[in-house]
Amino acid sequence: MRNVGVDELVARVLDGDTVALARAISWIEDEDRRGFALLDALYPRVGSAYRIGISGPPGAGKSTLVDALTERYLDSGSTIGIVAVDPTSPFTGGALLGDRVRMQRLGLRDGVFIRSMATRGGLGGLSRAAPSVAAAMDAFGLDYVILETVGVGQSELDIAEAADTTVIVLVPESGDSIQAMKAGLMEIGEIFVVNKADREGAETTVEEIRSMLALKRDADGWAPPVLLTRATTGEGIDELAEAIDAHRRFLAEAGLLEERRREHLKSQVRSIVVGALERDLLEKLGGDAGLDSAVGDVTEGHRSPYQIANDVLARIGKSRQDEGD
Amino acid sequence: MRNVGVDELVARVLDGDTVALARAISWIEDEDRRGFALLDALYPRVGSAYRIGISGPPGAGKSTLVDALTERYLDSGSTIGIVAVDPTSPFTGGALLGDRVRMQRLGLRDGVFIRSMATRGGLGGLSRAAPSVAAAMDAFGLDYVILETVGVGQSELDIAEAADTTVIVLVPESGDSIQAMKAGLMEIGEIFVVNKADREGAETTVEEIRSMLALKRDADGWAPPVLLTRATTGEGIDELAEAIDAHRRFLAEAGLLEERRREHLKSQVRSIVVGALERDLLEKLGGDAGLDSAVGDVTEGHRSPYQIANDVLARIGKSRQDEGD
Numbered sequence: 001m002r003n004v005g006v007d008e009l010v011a012r013v014l015d016g017d018t019v020a021l022a023r024a025i026s027w028i029e030d031e032d033r034r035g036f037a038l039l040d041a042l043y044p045r046v047g048s049a050y051r052i053g054i055s056g057p058p059g060a061g062k063s064t065l066v067d068a069l070t071e072r073y074l075d076s077g078s079t080i081g082i083v084a085v086d087p088t089s090p091f092t093g094g095a096l097l098g099d100r101v102r103m104q105r106l107g108l109r110d111g112v113f114i115r116s117m118a119t120r121g122g123l124g125g126l127s128r129a130a131p132s133v134a135a136a137m138d139a140f141g142l143d144y145v146i147l148e149t150v151g152v153g154q155s156e157l158d159i160a161e162a163a164d165t166t167v168i169v170l171v172p173e174s175g176d177s178i179q180a181m182k183a184g185l186m187e188i189g190e191i192f193v194v195n196k197a198d199r200e201g202a203e204t205t206v207e208e209i210r211s212m213l214a215l216k217r218d219a220d221g222w223a224p225p226v227l228l229t230r231a232t233t234g235e236g237i238d239e240l241a242e243a244i245d246a247h248r249r250f251l252a253e254a255g256l257l258e259e260r261r262r263e264h265l266k267s268q269v270r271s272i273v274v275g276a277l278e279r280d281l282l283e284k285l286g287g288d289a290g291l292d293s294a295v296g297d298v299t300e301g302h303r304s305p306y307q308i309a310n311d312v313l314a315r316i317g318k319s320r321q322d323e324g325d
Numbered sequence: 326m327r328n329v330g331v332d333e334l335v336a337r338v339l340d341g342d343t344v345a346l347a348r349a350i351s352w353i354e355d356e357d358r359r360g361f362a363l364l365d366a367l368y369p370r371v372g373s374a375y376r377i378g379i380s381g382p383p384g385a386g387k388s389t390l391v392d393a394l395t396e397r398y399l400d401s402g403s404t405i406g407i408v409a410v411d412p413t414s415p416f417t418g419g420a421l422l423g424d425r426v427r428m429q430r431l432g433l434r435d436g437v438f439i440r441s442m443a444t445r446g447g448l449g450g451l452s453r454a455a456p457s458v459a460a461a462m463d464a465f466g467l468d469y470v471i472l473e474t475v476g477v478g479q480s481e482l483d484i485a486e487a488a489d490t491t492v493i494v495l496v497p498e499s500g501d502s503i504q505a506m507k508a509g510l511m512e513i514g515e516i517f518v519v520n521k522a523d524r525e526g527a528e529t530t531v532e533e534i535r536s537m538l539a540l541k542r543d544a545d546g547w548a549p550p551v552l553l554t555r556a557t558t559g560e561g562i563d564e565l566a567e568a569i570d571a572h573r574r575f576l577a578e579a580g581l582l583e584e585r586r587r588e589h590l591k592s593q594v595r596s597i598v599v600g601a602l603e604r605d606l607l608e609k610l611g612g613d614a615g616l617d618s619a620v621g622d623v624t625e626g627h628r629s630p631y632q633i634a635n636d637v638l639a640r641i642g643k644s645r646q647d648e649g650d
Contacts, residue, residue, distance in 0.1 A: 036629070036631045036632075039629040039630075039631055040628070040629045040631065040632050042629075043627050043628060043629040043632075044627040046627070047627075057382075131630075132629075132630070132631075135629075265630055265633070268630040269630045269633045269634045269637060272630055272631060272634035273606065273634045273637050273638060274599075274602075274603055274606070276634065276638055277602050277603075277606060277638075278599055278602075281598065281599070281602060302368050302369040302371065302372075303365070303368060304361070304364040304365045304367070304368040304457075304460075305364075305456075305457070305590055305593040305594045305597055306361045306364055306365065306457075306597060307361075307365050307368075308590070308594045309594045309597035309598045309601065312594060312598050313598060313601055313602075
């Protein structure tokens, strides 16, 4: 498959060719003209896959849980795409190795397609291309797309903005997990999983989460369940699949699925537009060097960053404050 | 102190009036015209305080460590400002209460000024105003400004972009802490602290971090130390203060401190400029409703987000792709 054109690649993806899908995803990740054209052509076929976001702190057993859920779906005859986002530092190779082991285990089964992606900037945050990669898997015809990411702040927000159902995975832990909840996880989880249920304090953690959730009022009326799982033995995985299905039915019956997807698309559009404007801005300033020179002799001048920002905006024809004109 | 003007408030802040400083910080947090004017007037006096960023996962004992370090500095005759950024959900009041207890304990001592701030959007990320709040404390004349935040992805990056020295606090923990390290902490820490040194596995955790750091090559030649502390008893706090001092001397002798502060200022300017452009964009589109209408009948049209973004950009007079013209 050398030098294939956009039209041919689209045709092959829609025909169920996994090699073509892998190539298409690479184009999308590159965010170049071919990737855009490809996505434009695939989009009329996007919308039938159900997107599940799975996030949580490091060490919660997310990958094992995703694998167990995937096997559960495979057993029931469904096909699954996994977009695994890993914020591994460039100088540690551990995750890459783990990923290979995993792909050998799961990837050999028919009906599953795994793609690993790096995070934006290495400090969390879903790659901007991740929702588009999910869209390509959707157009390809997979029944479920699972977006899996380590929960480090921005990633969770990003995943909630790309998934139909967001699952937060936690472990029984001395109050720390509850502290982590404060960091916004409560806001975005639609299903909570306490994994490693055999660990001491599992039931207590479930109760703590439930009492915190009792204080929360979901705007749409959904009451997030809190489940116990042991991903390594498969315990609780059926219940998780059922909870995801229940949330899916809830969204569909309340007419919220389309609305949610529309909101997600809006976020995506906004992020693309802002990204383009930022690039545009840097270009107008003459790149990083231009910003450097715009910042100027600041250590001598002792001007505040707002004064400098104002100068920069004036230079590119915008002004926030009157005095910048 | 009712209805004070900018000039008078500036004079009072520079005169060491803590009530005026509190008012000034509120103006800065509001990001309004008075806040900008105030900062502009204060900036010539900014630059003598040393800024320490302290971050790490929830439950690592950061606040206790910051308090212990603060007492250490107070005992040696220095003055300290603390900017504590807390990502607490709006529906949990725990942190606020803890904060009051803390301010009663520390805040009653002369020479310490504490200000708590919320995170941006509740999902981590330092408030955009935080570096400016630190600047006001600097101009006020405090010797140290400590920026303390729960490490949830974006916050760490933000703190590293505001601090002269970044300290990462971890706890002895079953490999999980090491996993968390992968999430970018290794990249930004200049000093690593394993707190709760009495816990099992403390020495092992220190060794694990050291071996990971051995793989890292600091571009500037600094070798990050890994320290053991027990913030509750004050154990290891002297060593931490010495390590911070050593890093400060390292930066000064290598001529890196000014360069680093210049880079941080650039990040701040960039963030202010991008924020202004985003607001400008939304305004041009007619607010969120405008973006809604720009996204249009997307569920019928099945257009890709890139196509829609292109339309939006064309509408505001910019075009990323030729076909958008």
